[in-house]
Amino acid sequence: MLVPKSHLEIVLILFLSCGAFQSVHGLENGLALVPPMGWMTFERFRCMTNCELFPRDCISEALIRRTADLLVSEGYAAVGYQYLIIDDCWMEASRDRATHELQPNLNRFPSGMRVLGDYIHYNGLKFGLYHDVGEKTCMFRGPGAARHFELDAQTFASWGVDYVKMDGCYATEEDIDRGYPDFGMAMNLTGKPMVYSCSWPFYKSKPDYALIAKHCNLWRFAADVQDSFASVIKIMSRYSNKQDVLIANAGPGRWNDPDMLVLGNFRLSYDASRVQLAIWAVMGAPLIMTNDLETVRPEIKQLLQNRDIIAIDQDSLGQPGKMVLKVQNFQVWVRSVNPMNDVGDNSFAVAFVNQGGYALCPLCPQKFEVPLHRLGLKSRMGYNVMDLFNSTENLGLFKPKDRFITRINPEGITFYKFTVMANY
Ligand SMILES: *[C@@H]1O[C@H](CO)[C@@H](O)[C@H](O)[C@H]1NC(C)=O
Numbered sequence: 001m002l003v004p005k006s007h008l009e010i011v012l013i014l015f016l017s018c019g020a021f022q023s024v025h026g027l028e029n030g031l032a033l034v035p036p037m038g039w040m041t042f043e044r045f046r047c048m049t050n051c052e053l054f055p056r057d058c059i060s061e062a063l064i065r066r067t068a069d070l071l072v073s074e075g076y077a078a079v080g081y082q083y084l085i086i087d088d089c090w091m092e093a094s095r096d097r098a099t100h101e102l103q104p105n106l107n108r109f110p111s112g113m114r115v116l117g118d119y120i121h122y123n124g125l126k127f128g129l130y131h132d133v134g135e136k137t138c139m140f141r142g143p144g145a146a147r148h149f150e151l152d153a154q155t156f157a158s159w160g161v162d163y164v165k166m167d168g169c170y171a172t173e174e175d176i177d178r179g180y181p182d183f184g185m186a187m188n189l190t191g192k193p194m195v196y197s198c199s200w201p202f203y204k205s206k207p208d209y210a211l212i213a214k215h216c217n218l219w220r221f222a223a224d225v226q227d228s229f230a231s232v233i234k235i236m237s238r239y240s241n242k243q244d245v246l247i248a249n250a251g252p253g254r255w256n257d258p259d260m261l262v263l264g265n266f267r268l269s270y271d272a273s274r275v276q277l278a279i280w281a282v283m284g285a286p287l288i289m290t291n292d293l294e295t296v297r298p299e300i301k302q303l304l305q306n307r308d309i310i311a312i313d314q315d316s317l318g319q320p321g322k323m324v325l326k327v328q329n330f331q332v333w334v335r336s337v338n339p340m341n342d343v344g345d346n347s348f349a350v351a352f353v354n355q356g357g358y359a360l361c362p363l364c365p366q367k368f369e370v371p372l373h374r375l376g377l378k379s380r381m382g383y384n385v386m387d388l389f390n391s392t393e394n395l396g397l398f399k400p401k402d403r404f405i406t407r408i409n410p411e412g413i414t415f416y417k418f419t420v421m422a423n424y
Contacts, residue, residue: 027184027196027214027215027216027217027253027254028253029188029193029194029195029196029217029253030193030253031193031194031195031217031253032195032217032218032252032253032254032255033252033253033318034252034313034314034315034316034318035218035255035284035285035286035287035313035314036082036083036163036195036217036218036286036287036288037080037081037082037083037286037287037288037310037313037314038081038082038083038084038085038125038126038128038163038286038287038288038289039067039071039076039081039083039084039085039288039289039290039291039293040083040085040086040087040128040165040260040288040289040290041059041063041085041086041087041290042087042088042224042260042290043224043225043226043227043259043260043262043265043290044227044262044265044290044291044292045057045058045059045063045290046089047059047088047089047139047141048089049089049105049108049141051107051108056292058108059086059087059089059090059108060108060109061108061109061110061111061116064084064086064116064119064120065116065119066293066294067084067293068084068119068120068123068125069123070293070294071084071123071125071293072123072124072125074293074296074301075305076289076293076304076305077123077124077125079305079307079310080287080310080314081287081289081304082125082126083125083126083127083128083162083163083195083288084120084125084126084127084128085127085128085129085130085163085165085288086128086129086130087130087165088130088132088137088138088139088141088142088167089137089139089141089142090104090105090108090109090113090129090130090142091103091104091105091137091141091142091143092104092105092106092142093141093142093143094142094143095143095148100148100151101151101155102131102142102143102148102152102155113129113159113161114158114159114160117159117160117161118160121160126162126163127159127160127161127162127163128161128162128163128164128165128195128197129156129159129161129163129164129165130164130165130166130167131144131145131152131156131164131165131166131167132144132145132166132167132168132169132170132171133145133146133166133167133168133171133175133176133179133180133183134146134168134169134170134171134175134176134179135170135171136169136170137167137169138167138169138170144169144170144171145166145179145183146171146175146179149179149182149183149186150186150189152183152186153183153186153187153189153190154186154190156187156190156192156194157187157190157191157192157194160192161192161194162193162194162195163194163195163197164187164194164195164196164197165197165199166180166183166196166197166198166199166200167199168180168198168199168200168202168203171203173203173204173205176200176203176204177204180198180200180212180215180216181215184196184215184216195217195218196215196216196217196218197216197217197218197219197220197257197286198212198215198216198218198219198220199219199220200212200215200216200219200220201219201220201221202220202221202222202223207221209245209246209248209249210248210249212249213249213250213254216254217253217254217255218254218255218256218257218286219254219255219256219257220257220258220259221238221239221242221246221256221257221258222234222235222238222239222258222259223235224259225258225259225260225262226262227262227265227266227267227268228267228268229267229268229269229272229275229411231262232262232268232272232275232276232279233355235258235259236258236279236323236331236353238258239256239258239283239322239323240322240323240326240331243322243323244322246320247319247320247322250284250320251318251319251320252318255284255285255286255320256283256284256285256320257285257286258280258283258285259288260288260289260290261276261277261280261287261288261289261290261304262276262290262291263276263277263289263291263296263300263303263304264289264291264292264293264295264296264297264300264301264304265290265291265292269411270299270300271409271410271411271412271413272411272412273300273303274303274389274412274413274415275353275411275412275413277303277304277306277309278309278333278351278388278413278415279333279351279353279413280313281309281310281312281313281335281349282312282320282321282322282333282334282335282349282351283320283321284313284315284318284319284320284321284335285313287310287313289304303389306388306389308386308388308391308417309388309389309415312335312337312349312388312417315335315337315338315349316338317336317337317338317346319335319336319337320335321333321334321335321336321349322334322335324375324376325370325374325375327368328358329354329355329356329357329358329366330352330353330354330355330366330368330408331352331353331355332350332351332352332353332370332375333350333351333353334348334349334350334351334375334376334377335348335349336348337349337417339419339420340420341379341381341420341421341422341423342422342423343381343423345378345379345381345420346420347383347417347418347419347420348375348376348377348383348417348418348420349388349415349416349417349418350375350377350415350416350417350418351413351414351415351416352368352406352408352413352414352415353408353412353413354366354368354408354409354410354411354412354413355411356410356411362410363410363411364410365407365408365409365410365412366407366408366410367405367406367407368405368406368407368408369403369404369405369406370403370404371400371401371402371403371404372398372399372400372401372402372403372404372418373400373401377398377400377418378400379400379420379421380399380400381420381421381422381423382397382398382399382400382420382421383397383398383418383419383420383421384396384397384418384419384421385397385398385404385416385417385418385419386416386417386419387414387415387416388415388416388417389414389415395416397421398418
């Protein structure tokens with residue numbers, strides 16, 4: 001039977017239930033206020049475990065120490081690449097018999113994860129590790145977290161882990177929906193803040209992004225990236241096809257993750273490398289490289305360390321961008337960024353993609369032109385335009401009615417910052 005309640009009681013109940021709601025559903029670990037930047041093993045080094053045959057390529061503490069050194073000595077750390085993340089295949093096949101703790105493979109990680117974490121931290125970097133919320137890791141090399149959430153979260157915390165990439169293999173959709181929040185809670189209870197990267201949506205037929213965003217700092221919305229332009233384009237279209245829901249749930253502390261930057265490997269041309277970097281920055285994606293930092297070509301290293309593009313990715317407005325126009329083989333992607341002017345108009349980063357394949361000339365540079373207001377650039381004060389790939393190139397002042405003209409290489413991109421003018 002319903003008993004009428006006093007106003008005070010109702011206010012109290014509302015207050016308490018809001019508090020409970022937040023503690024259950026809010027991921028407030030204070031991390032990833034801008035998209036994390038770093039390096040991860042998987043796309044380049046996969047699950048290579050044979051260190052006798054391939055000592056430089058196997059997943060081992062030697063690879064991680066070498067990469068930590070290079071992140072610092074080659075200048076990547078100084079521009080923001082901070083998280084050094086070991087993907088799958090670091091584990092021993094089974095848990096410790098007595099304690100049930102996870103263990104790293106002893107041949108490849110003889111010093112243990114605590115010591116490796118210390119080495120990473122000593123270099124001013126942060127330490128990331130892979131795990132799986134189900135019965136086994138995806139490469140089937142080690143145990144998943146199933147039935148050991150508290151223990152594994154404690155183990156990670158005791159190793160000084162700062163970032164957890166949580167995969168979802170060998171679990172049912174129901175296990176997944178319970179597992180991601182529960183492991184997040186287990187991490188929270190350790191008291192050690194850890195970025196929580198979830199593959200959750202990838203394992204759902206109908207992902208609930210609003211729910212996922214309450215529990216994760218990052219979420220993978222598409223399949224694994226491969227070392228090819230086709231793969232980059234495919235992930236871009238996964239994003240643009242559902243960009244409204246993806247954008248609605250992202251912002252400081254919670255970001256869409258289109259997977260690693262494959263720049264610096266074998267298959268991306270220079271122009272395709274520019275495409276991936278620029279569009280990832282427009283999306284507000286984590287910038288997580290996967291490459292052998294010792295063999296990255298100088299021009300690709302220069303791209304990866306382009307401070308103007310990194311600043312777009314890390315922009316403090318915290319609003320992910322989107323594809324606003326698709327004509328023939330052209331796409332235009334736009335992100336609102338700082339600075340704002342004194343009447344509240346923001347600046348923009350605008351990327352013009354030539355996907356290639358245009359019937360009349362599939363592999364030609366092509367001209368594209370558009371009046372700026374069609375892209376949503378409407379400040380009557382106008383914009384000062386800079387080429388983000390070449391900051392010495394200032395293109396001058398453009399008003400919303402002006403047509404912007406650009407010439408784009410095949411399977412390439414041009415990328416500009418439109419800085420809004422002050423209201424004099
Ligand atoms: C745990 O969650 C609470 C409430 O959301 C939050 O204030 C706290 O910072 C979290 N701690 C860690 C270590 O993530």
